[in-house]
Each structure stands twice: as C-alpha cells, then as structure tokens.
Amino acid sequence: MTTKPIYLDHQATTPLDERVLEAMLPFLTREYGNPSSPHVYGHTAAQAIRTARQYIARLVGAKNETEIVFTSGATEANHLAILGAALATRPYGGHIITTTVEHKAVLAASRRLADHHGYTITRIGVDHCGRVHPADIAAALTPRTVLVSVIHANNEIGTLQPLSAIYEIARSRGILLHTDAAQSAGYGLLDTSEPVTDLASLSAHKLHGPKGIGALYIRRGTGITAQQTGGGQEHGLRAGTPNVPAIVGFGAAAHLITNGATTPAAHIRSLRDRLQDRLLTAIPGARVNGHPHRRLPGNLSLTLPGIEAADLLDHLPDIAASTGSACNTGTGEPSHVLTAIGLTREQARATLRLSVGRTTTALDIDQAATYITNAARAWANSTVNTA
Numbered sequence: 001m002t003t004k005p006i007y008l009d010h011q012a013t014t015p016l017d018e019r020v021l022e023a024m025l026p027f028l029t030r031e032y033g034n035p036s037s038p039h040v041y042g043h044t045a046a047q048a049i050r051t052a053r054q055y056i057a058r059l060v061g062a063k064n065e066t067e068i069v070f071t072s073g074a075t076e077a078n079h080l081a082i083l084g085a086a087l088a089t090r091p092y093g094g095h096i097i098t099t100t101v102e103h104k105a106v107l108a109a110s111r112r113l114a115d116h117h118g119y120t121i122t123r124i125g126v127d128h129c130g131r132v133h134p135a136d137i138a139a140a141l142t143p144r145t146v147l148v149s150v151i152h153a154n155n156e157i158g159t160l161q162p163l164s165a166i167y168e169i170a171r172s173r174g175i176l177l178h179t180d181a182a183q184s185a186g187y188g189l190l191d192t193s194e195p196v197t198d199l200a201s202l203s204a205h206k207l208h209g210p211k212g213i214g215a216l217y218i219r220r221g222t223g224i225t226a227q228q229t230g231g232g233q234e235h236g237l238r239a240g241t242p243n244v245p246a247i248v249g250f251g252a253a254a255h256l257i258t259n260g261a262t263t264p265a266a267h268i269r270s271l272r273d274r275l276q277d278r279l280l281t282a283i284p285g286a287r288v289n290g291h292p293h294r295r296l297p298g299n300l301s302l303t304l305p306g307i308e309a310a311d312l313l314d315h316l317p318d319i320a321a322s323t324g325s326a327c328n329t330g331t332g333e334p335s336h337v338l339t340a341i342g343l344t345r346e347q348a349r350a351t352l353r354l355s356v357g358r359t360t361t362a363l364d365i366d367q368a369a370t371y372i373t374n375a376a377r378a379w380a381n382s383t384v385n386t387a
Contacts, residue, residue, distance in 0.1 A: 005320040006364045006371075010298055010357030011155055011183060012322060016249075017208040019261075023252035024210065027245040035242055036233070045244045052251025059254040060185060060200060060217050061193035069234045070247055073214035074182035075105040077201035078149075080216050080227050080238065081178045082109040085147050085199060086119060088223035093146030095120045099132050100340040101159075102151050103180050110149070120144075129291040130159035130341050138169045147176045152200070153184035156324050156337040156353055157290030158299025160184070163196045171195065176222060182206050182214070183296060187265050188257060198222050204246065208262070208358065209253035213246035263358040269297035271365050272356045276300050278369035283376050289341060289351065298356040303343065307350050307379050315378070318371050322353045 033041025
C-alpha cells in the first residue's frame with residue numbers, strides 16, 4: 001500500500017472531520033427535502049439549516065442567527081460583502097479602502113467596483129510583518145469612503161490584523177468594516193460579540209467542514225444589496241435552493257469547535273514551533289515570514305535562501321505543502337503578499353508555506369523536518385557543484 005505524503009497544507013484546505021460527515025450523511029440520502037417546501041420533508045431540512053445557522057452564529061459570537069447568510073464559500077461571501085455593502089450606499093459613496101495583502105477574492109471584488117461602478121480603491125501597505133497600521137487606515141479615509149476591508153488572518157503568512165482598532169476608526173466615521181475571516185474562524189479567533197467588524201466572510205473547508213459552503217456574517221442593521229436574486233432565500237440576500245448537506249456539515253464543524261471537541265490551538269502551535277525551530281536550526285539563512293507572535297497557530301511561511309520553492313517541493317514527494325496561497329498555483333508569479341512585506345521576487349519564489357493542523361502528529365513534524373532539511377541541503381550542494 002502506498003503511503004500518503006505528510007499533509008502540511010491545512011491553510012489550503014482541511015480534512016473533513018468524520019463526525020461532520022456523519023452529520024451530513026442523512027441529508028445526502030433519506031432527508032432530501034427542499035427547505036422551502038411546506039411538508040414534513042421540507043420542515044426537517046429547514047430545521048437542520050436553522051440549527052446549523054445557530055451553531056455558526058455561536059462560533060463567531062453573532063447575537064442572532066439571522067446575522068448569518070449562507071454562500072457557496074468565502075469567495076462569494078467576500079463579493080457579497082464588498083459589492084453589496086458598497087452599492088447599498090449609492091449615490092453617496094464612491095471610495096473603499098483595503099490592503100496590499102488581501103485574498104485575491106477581495107482584490108477582484110474591489111476591481112469590479114472600480115471597473116464597473118466607478119469606485120476609487122485605496123490599497124494600504126503593511127509593515128515587514130504583514131500588519132497594517134490603523135493610523136494609515138485613518139489617514140486614507142475621505143468623505144466618500146463607505147467601506148474598509150481588511151483580512152483578519154493572512155492566508156499565506158498567517159499574520160493577524162488589529163481589527164478592533166481599525167473598527168473603532170471606521171465606526172467613528174460611520175464607515176463599514178469587512179474582514180475575510182476564513183482562516184481565523186476555525187481557531188475561535190473572531191468574536192463579533194465585541195465590536196470588531198460589521199461583515200465577516202467564513203468558509204467551512206478551512207475548519208474541517210465540507211467544500212462549497214461558506215457564510216457571511218452581517219451585523220444587524222448593516223445595509224447590503226443582494227448580488228444573486230431570485231427566490232428570496234437567505235433573507236433575500238442570496239437566492240437559490242440551499243445546499244442542505246453542506247450547510248449541516250458547516251454547522252457540525254462549528255459546533256465541534258465551540259464545544260471544545262477539537263485539537264486545542266495551543267497544541268497545534270507547539271507542533272508548528274517544533275517544526276520551525278528544527279528547520280531554522282538545520283538550514284542556514286532560513287527566515288520566517290509574518291508576525292513572530294500574532295499569527296495563526298499552524299502557519300509557517302519559511303524562506304529558504306537560494307532555492308526555488310516549487311522545484312524543491314517537486315523533490316519532496318513525502319510532503320504535501322505549497323509555495324503560497326493555493327489561488328496562486330500555476331501563475332508563475334511571486335506572491336503579492338510576500339512582495340508586499342518587502343521580499344524580493346527571488347526571495348518570494350524561495351518561500352514555502354507549511355501549515356500544521358488538527359491531524360498533524362509529532363512524528364509528522366519530525367519526519368517532515370528531516371525531509372525538508374535533506375532536500376534543501378541537496379539543493380544547495382547541487383547548486384555549488386554546478387556553479
């Protein structure tokens with residue numbers, strides 16, 4: 001039997017929790033009703049959706065389940081938040097602010113506002129750790145600014161942004177704040193019961209739920225223009241028959257987190273630190289990207305000088321990892337996140353993203369450290385011999 005590679009790509013996607021699959025199975029087989037139908041099959045599906053909505057609301061500290069709107073994923077949630085919030089302000093608004101380290105979905109939604117609706121977009125730079133300074137946000141606000149969008153935890157370097165400080169600045173001017181929380185929600189790092197954001201995008205497959213389902217948290221009273229109209233589902237904000245099995249799975253994954261039935265973040269962080277320490281000790285010149293402390297527990301963005309990370313991974317069949325965001329795969333271009341924090345194109349191309357998760361073991365960490373170290377040394381030796 002072929003042994004599978006050690007999985008160190010949890011920021012790209014997480015394995016489906018078996019308990020989540022168990023919760024989904026009835027809605028893939030015998031509980032097949034349309035939740036909009038008036039009979040018992042429909043009522044069963046509708047109640048399952050409501051329960052899932054309550055679980056997800058609890059995960060992010062929402063005051064009411066109606067503040068959760070289901071989408072096909074965080075990408076759609078980002079588009080609904082950015083276009084929906086900005087267009088709801090017309091004709092008064094015309095300017096939004098975001099950062100240079102956003103997910104590509106946020107950048108694309110912003111470009112759509114600029115290209116098709118005449119909005120002006122300001123992208124705020126970050127420091128060498130990838131953090132945006134709230135004062136820079138404040139300085140960029142104009143009388144026409146209607147929305148600020150700042151990613152909560154970066155999908156490549158894991159850096160956490162100071163959301164509460166940014167929210168206070170935006171709220172004082174009557175401006176909405178959106179955050180992409182796809183990477184952070186699974187660690188319980190987003191708590192909207194405190195004033196930190198008006199809108200937050202979520203994704204099930206980043207927290208051991210199924211792919212193809214996400215949600216947008218919308219603080220009560222926040223104006224949103226629907227981007228997908230039709231049957232009036234999801235409070236009129238997202239038409240279409242709901243994906244009941246996936247929604248149930250999303251809810252089950254959230255419920256496991258809030259009930260403390262998952263691997264503690266402290267344990268994941270300790271494994272990440274173990275891998276980090278071993279690689280920094282063994283590979284001369286290796287450096288960690290992102291904030292040293294204020295970053296996701298499982299994230300390790302590591303630059304190995306003088307290598308081509310994509311080629312190195314080709315020589316690491318026993319490791320499943322990436323060179324950056326899965327969305328950048330195949331482009332050939334260096335990560336916009338890594339260049340935004342000051343890395344050269346060569347340094348960006350020499351960077352691995354290793355992400356530890358619930359299913360990672362101490363043995364995985366030790367074996368992965370050995371494999372990566374040996375491959376990096378072999379690469380260095382081959383470079384010297386061919387020079």
